[in-house]
Amino acid sequence: xxxxxxxxxxxxxxxxxxxxxxxxxxxxxxxxKPDVDVAICPxxxxxxxxxxxxxxxxxxxxxxxxxxxxxGAFTGKVSPAMLYDAGVTFCIVGHSETRGRFGKVETxxxxxxxxxxxxxxxxxxxxxxxxxxxxxxxxxGETAAERKDGKTDEVISGQLGGALNxxxxxxxxxxxxxYEPVWAIGTGETCEAAEAERVCGSIRQKLTQKLGEDxxxxxxxxxxxxxxxxxxxxxxxxxNIDGGLVGGASLDPEEFRKIVMSA
Ligand code: PGA
Numbered sequence: 001x002x003x004x005x006x007x008x009x010x011x012x013x014x015x016x017x018x019x020x021x022x023x024x025x026x027x028x029x030x031x032x033k034p035d036v037d038v039a040i041c042p043x044x045x046x047x048x049x050x051x052x053x054x055x056x057x058x059x060x061x062x063x064x065x066x067x068x069x070x071x072g073a074f075t076g077k078v079s080p081a082m083l084y085d086a087g088v089t090f091c092i093v094g095h096s097e098t099r100g101r102f103g104k105v106e107t108x109x110x111x112x113x114x115x116x117x118x119x120x121x122x123x124x125x126x127x128x129x130x131x132x133x134x135x136x137x138x139x140x141g142e143t144a145a146e147r148k149d150g151k152t153d154e155v156i157s158g159q160l161g162g163a164l165n166x167x168x169x170x171x172x173x174x175x176x177x178x179y180e181p182v183w184a185i186g187t188g189e190t191c192e193a194a195e196a197e198r199v200c201g202s203i204r205q206k207l208t209q210k211l212g213e214d215x216x217x218x219x220x221x222x223x224x225x226x227x228x229x230x231x232x233x234x235x236x237x238x239x240n241i242d243g244g245l246v247g248g249a250s251l252d253p254e255e256f257r258k259i260v261m262s263a
Contacts, residue, residue, distance in 0.1 A: 004236060004263040005037040005176065005220050005243035007062060007137060008250030009092060012043065019046035023053045025253035029261075031057040036243070036263045039090045040250070044078055051087045062090030062137070065098055068124035080132040091129050092245075094122040094163060095139045096182045103144075103185035103225070119162025126163060130171050137176040137245065138163050139224070140203070144183035152181075153202055160206050169211040176220045177203055178245040184225025186248060193231075196223045197238035204240050229258035236263045 014022060019042045030038055041062035042050045051061045067077035083091060096102065100115030107115075122138070129136045140159040142152045156179070164172070179200050181191050191199075200221045207216035223235050224245030235241055243263055249255045 002218070002220050002242045003035070003037050005039070005222060006236075006260050006263050007038075007090065007092075007176075007178075007222065007243070007245045008040045008256055009064065009095075009224075009245055009247045010040065010042050010046075010250060011064065011097070011247060013251055014042060014046060016046045016049050019043075019050050020053060022251070022253050023050055026257045026260075027053065027057060027059070029257050030059060033260060034058050036260055038260055041090070041092055047083075047086050047088060055087075060089040061087060062092065063088050063134075064092050064095070066091050066093070066125055066129060066134075068121070068128040070128070080128045080134060083134055084132040088134055090135045090137055090176070091125075092137045092139060092178075093125045093129070094159070096141055096180060096185060101143055101182050103182045103187045119159065119165070122163045123165055123167075126167060130167070135174050135176055137178055137222070139178045139180050139245070141180040141182050141185075141225070147181070147183065152199065156199065156203060157206055160203065160210075164210060169215050172211060172215060173218060176222060177207070178222040178224045179203060180224035180245060182225075186226070188226050190226040190228075190231050190235075191223070193234045193238055193241075196235060197240055200238065200240040227259060229255050229262060232259045233262040 039060040039062045041064050063083050066080050070079050070081050098117040100112050126136050140156045142155040146155050184191050220242035222243045222245045223241050227244045227246045228249045
């Protein structure tokens, strides 16, 4: 039996002070539901403050990205050792926004190459996080055009294969995978629960082929993409959906609280 997991991805929102205020407004109620695992992924800068506020609760702190080298001349990057030192438990890897694949593009196409995550960098990030016992939340998902062309399963299978390439199945215990259809992220358009379940089921099948049934059954598969309190219950109660990766709605403490309760 996999414990449900709800992760709030705050993206580039909330200053340190705003982050503290948000945590303060949901901490008691969310902490009173220990049967659901919960994590918040604030900006790097707000991690220490959020971690401090959550330290006597069951709510964990996650990061939104990582660089794969331990230290050195990598201006602007944050290493897995730094995340570990800051008490980070989870780390998002391969989010469509770090891959440069946007559901709602507001980014100048000329700057899109800044967001240049590839299967290879995702694979390196997974390896270094596992070494530090930080649980990766590996994001996969298709764009609207890929779905229209009937390529959903092929794209996701390729992303999983690239990310997990060469990794030892025994090291992947506790890995989290998030199915996030790119067209549903930040658009208000949610994937129907039955279709999300179908894709998450096929992700588990692919994991079973790669890692074996026992290992695949320990992996939590989340759904992400315009999750809100009005659709979370139906989504989270599908057999292969073990919770959610929540962006926009996690910024509203009342909404976030309701989403956690629905799990
Ligand atoms: P959203 O984002 O809930 O705002 O659609 C989800 C995510 O990107 O993780």
